[in-house]
Amino acid sequence: MLDENRSALVRSVARLTDEQSRRRLVPSLTTPIALVKHCAAAERVWFQRTVAGIAESECDGYAVGDDAGWAVGATESRRSVTEEFEAAAHRSREICAGRVLSTDYVHYRRGRVTLFWIKLHMIEELARHAGHADILVEQILASETRVGA
Numbered sequence: 001m002l003d004e005n006r007s008a009l010v011r012s013v014a015r016l017t018d019e020q021s022r023r024r025l026v027p028s029l030t031t032p033i034a035l036v037k038h039c040a041a042a043e044r045v046w047f048q049r050t051v052a053g054i055a056e057s058e059c060d061g062y063a064v065g066d067d068a069g070w071a072v073g074a075t076e077s078r079r080s081v082t083e084e085f086e087a088a089a090h091r092s093r094e095i096c097a098g099r100v101l102s103t104d105y106v107h108y109r110r111g112r113v114t115l116f117w118i119k120l121h122m123i124e125e126l127a128r129h130a131g132h133a134d135i136l137v138e139q140i141l142a143s144e145t146r147v148g149a
Contacts, residue, residue, distance in 0.1 A: 002119055005126035006089050009039060010082055012133040020140050021078040029070040032136050033081050035129045040085040041069035042125055046118050047092035050107045051099070061088065065109070 013021055013032045021033035044063035048054045056063050061084060072081060101116040113121075 002123050002126065003089075003093075005123055005130055006039075006085075008130040009036060009126060009133055010086065012130060012137050013078060013082065015137055016078060016140060018078050020144075022072065023136075023140050025136055025139055029067060030132060030136070031072070032133050032140070033072050033076075033078050034070040035133050035136075036078075036081050036085045037072050037076075038070045039126060039129055040081070040088040041065065042122065043085070043088035043092045046107070046122055047095045048088075050105045050113075050118065051115060052095045060091065 013036055016032055018033075022031055024031050041062045041064065044059045044061055045065050048059045049056060049063050062069055096115065096119075099115055101114065101119070103115050104112050105115065105118065106112055107118075
């Protein structure tokens with residue numbers, strides 16, 4: 001289910017151009033590309049930092065659950081952010097391979113949680129953001145259809 005939600009997010013945003021993926025339709029930092037960027041950071045927070053115990057400074061990208069995790073640089077593309085997310089997800093799968101779901105880990109904010117809880121949390125997180133992406137993508141594509149009609 002976790003991988004299905006990861007794929008759903010990527011598939012949704014893949015339908016957009018770079019310019020479309022940066023379009024901001026809501027007052028928050030939420031854009032289609034920012035959703036992918038944020039989910040890459042969430043992968044690192046939960047699996048690299050929490051499960052693997054890797055120091056924040058040693059993670060393979062931004063690994064804090066704050067507003068900066070939504071920031072997409074001017075030189076980053078939809079493709080590069082998607083590749084970053086897919087690499088973080090791949091590393092998460094590697095980290096979890098062979099681990100017992102009942103094992104406890106300590107998250108820097110939430111405290112003690114099991115791997116089972118972490119995976120459920122990430123299923124929820126990715127499902128929510130894949131849904132956000134679907135709605136934003138639909139709005140973006142529909143607005144361009146009306147303009148060109």
